[in-house]
Amino acid sequence: MSKPQKITETSLIQRNETKFLASALGEEIVMMNTDNGDYIGVNSVGSDIWNLLTEPTRVDELVTKVGELYDADEAQLKTEINEFVQRMLKQDMIVVTG
Numbered sequence: 001m002s003k004p005q006k007i008t009e010t011s012l013i014q015r016n017e018t019k020f021l022a023s024a025l026g027e028e029i030v031m032m033n034t035d036n037g038d039y040i041g042v043n044s045v046g047s048d049i050w051n052l053l054t055e056p057t058r059v060d061e062l063v064t065k066v067g068e069l070y071d072a073d074e075a076q077l078k079t080e081i082n083e084f085v086q087r088m089l090k091q092d093m094i095v096v097t098g
Contacts, residue, residue: 005096007085009060012098015053019092022050031093040091045070046084056097059085 007013020040022031027044042050045066052065062085063078070077088094 005089007059007082007089007096009058009063011059011096012056013053013059013062013085013089013094014056014097015050016093016095033092035092040093049081049084050093053094 019034020031021034022029027047029042029047029050031040031042048069049062049066052062063081066081067074067077085094
């Protein structure tokens with residue numbers, strides 16, 4: 001696992017394609033950690049976030065992009081995305097690039 005890092009609104013994050021193989025399964029994505037063989041399933045919203053992280057993206061830009069896809073309260077969306085990003089970091093699904 002990665003060392004704990006603090007992710008802020010201005011952190012640049014990107015999906016960790018060197019450690020995960022991903023495959024679409026309907027609207028969801030199933031990923032396998034190539035280091036340990038663990039599988040992770042991600043729902044449709046998580047799949048959209050994963051797909052948005054092909055290039056380094058600031059967390060606040062990610063919130064804006066997801067907000068364009070879903071009709072949701074901005075404060076709640078920000079909170080939920082920040083929590084999801086922290087879980088992704090803990091599982092090495094993303095890397096902080098800046």
